[in-house]
Amino acid sequence: MGVTIKEIAKLAGVSPSTVSRALTDAHYVDLETAERVKTIAKQLGYRPNALARGLVQRKSMAIGLIIPEIENPFYSEIVSGVERIATQRGYGVVVISGHSANGEQEVRALLGRQVDGIIHAGVYRTDTALPNLRAEGVPVVLLGRKLPGFMSDCVVANDRDASVQLTTYLIQLGHTRIAYIFGKNVSSGSTEKLAGYKEALEAAGIPVHPELVEHGDLEFHGGHRAAQKLLALNPPPTAILAGNDFMALGAREAILEAGLRIPEDISLAGFDDILFSSMKGIELTTAAVPRSKMGQLGAELLIKKIEQPDAEQIEQIILEARIVRRNSCGPAR
Amino acid sequence: MGVTIKEIAKLAGVSPSTVSRALTDAHYVDLETAERVKTIAKQLGYRPNALARGLVQRKSMAIGLIIPEIENPFYSEIVSGVERIATQRGYGVVVISGHSANGEQEVRALLGRQVDGIIHAGVYRTDTALPNLRAEGVPVVLLGRKLPGFMSDCVVANDRDASVQLTTYLIQLGHTRIAYIFGKNVSSGSTEKLAGYKEALEAAGIPVHPELVEHGDLEFHGGHRAAQKLLALNPPPTAILAGNDFMALGAREAILEAGLRIPEDISLAGFDDILFSSMKGIELTTAAVPRSKMGQLGAELLIKKIEQPDAEQIEQIILEARIVRRNSCGPAR
DNA sequence: CTGTTAGCGCTTTCAT
C-alpha cells in the first residue's frame, strides 16, 4: 500500500489535518512545520490518493473524451490536443471510443467514474445521452460537431464555408459535373459540408444532381466504394469532392484502379489535411482543419466550464479551415 | 449530486448494505428484495460511484496507458486495441502521452489515480520509473519493447526476425549497398531491427558500413533528413530500409525530391504496415505488425495480472511480423 | 438472509 497522510502525521508529530493543509498549502500553516511535513512526505514518496481526494471534494480531476475511432488521424490528433492541455492543468483523460447506438453507455461509464466534464466528439445515430447530461449539470463540450436542437459549448470548424470554397474552386476550374461523397447523417460536419457544396453549386447556377451525391461513411473503404459507383455513372463526374481526406484517399484508389489519372481525367479534393494528403504522389487538395488545436481549445473550454460553473453563457468556438491547393485538382477536360 | 445507495435503501426499506449486495449480487440476498432494490435503483438512475467503490476495494477498475505520441498510427492503433479490451472488461483507460525524460512523471500521475495496472509503450532516455513500479507491486505490461535489465511481462513483435527477412529479401534482389535508417536508441524495437539488419548482412558476407546507418528518430521528418544524407553519399545506397513506415515515408519524399524513382533507382522498405503504406502510388514493402492485436493482448495480459496477482511467472508474448511485398523494392541496378 | 459497525484516505468545519 501507499504511504498515507496518517503515517506522515505520526512521523511529523502533527495531526493528519495539518499534514493535509501543509501539502495542499490551502490554509494557514506554520511555515516551519509545513516544511517538515513536506520533507517527510517526499522522503516517504507520498502520493495523494486521487480517489479519496475526489470522493470528499466531489471532483475527480479527470475528464472524459468520447470519440468514434482513435485510429483515425482526425481523432487521434484531437486526442493529442486534449491530452496535452488536460495533463498540463492536472486533469487525467479517460478515453472512450464510442460504438453504442446512442452514446448512453459511454456517458454512463464516464459519469460512473465521476469525471468532472466530458468532451464529446462522438457520432451517434440518435444522441439521447447529451440532454440528460445537461440535466445532471455535468459540463460538456462538443467537438467538431453540433447537435441539432441542443445548444452547447462547442469547438467546430467552419465546415460549410470550407466546402463552399472548395466547390467554388472546382467550379472555377471549369467543372460542372462535380460529385460529392457524403460522410454520415449523424455528423453535423457532413451535413454542413453538403450544404456548402450545394450552396456553391447553386450560386454558380449549376443544378444539383442527386445521383452525384454518394455516401462514404467517413471511411477509406466507403470512399472507395462511393467513387466506384460515381465512376460508373454516364457520364461520370469530372471532379469529386469527398467529405474527408480518408474518403478522398479511398476514392483516389478507385480512380487509379479504373485507370484514370488525377487530375488529368478527374479532379479530387477532400477535407482535413491529414499528414498523408501532403505526400508526394498523393498531393491532395483539401481544407486544413486544425485538429490538435481543436482538441486543445476544447479542453481549455471544458476546464473553464468545470472551474467556473457560474459562467452561464454558452461559448461556440468556430475555427476557419484553410484551403490547401495541391495537385489533385485541374481544369475540366 | 447523483443518487446514492442510501436513498435507495430508504425507499426500499432496507439497509445500505443490502442494497450494495443486491446491486453487486455478490452475496445471498432475498430474490424478491433484490428485484425491488434493482427496480428502484434503475428508476432513480443510480450510478455507482467508482471513486467510493475504488477507495474501499483498493481497486479503481482503471488502467494507465503510456505512449510516446498518439498521433502516430502505430500507437493510436495500440490505444484502440487496449481500449477495446479494457472497456469490454469493465476497465477505464487513462491515456498519457509521455514526454518527460524518464517516465517518472507519467507513472506518478497514473499511480496517484490509483490505476490497477499500467501498460507501458513509452520510450524514454532512461527509464527509472519502471523498477520502482515493480517494487510497488503494480502490475506492468511492456508493449512493443523490452527494457534491458528489466524482466517484465510484455507483448512485442519479433522485430529482429522481421528485419532479417526484409534485409535478406533486399539482398536477394541483388542489393549490397543497403542503408538502414535507425529509430531511437531507447526503443528496444529499433535496436532489435538494427541487429537483424546486421545479422542478415553478415550472413550474406556483406560488410556493414557505419556510414550507411543514419538516425531517423522514428519520425517522418527524421526519415526525410536521414535519406537526404544517405543520398548524398558517394556512392549512394541502392536500397534503404527504415525502422518504421513513418521514416520510410519520409525517406520516400526525399528520394522523390531528389528526382529518383522507386524502385527503379532505389528500393525502399519499412516496418509496421500502416494504412498509408498500402496506398496506390506508395505501395511500400514492409513488415506488418499487428498493432491493434498487440494492444488487445497487452490489455488482456495486464488484466490477467491484475486479477490473478498470485501467478508469479512472467509472460512474454512475441508476435511474428508478416512481410508484405509491394512495389517499393526492385532489383539492384 | 439482513442490519450494524467500521473504515478506505482524504478534506473540512468547528473548536481551541
Next chain:
DNA sequence: ATGAAAGCGCTAACAG
C-alpha cells in the same frame, strides 16, 4: 496555527 471529529459513498466483516 493546529487538533478532533465528521463524513464523502461504498463495501466488508460480524452479528443476529
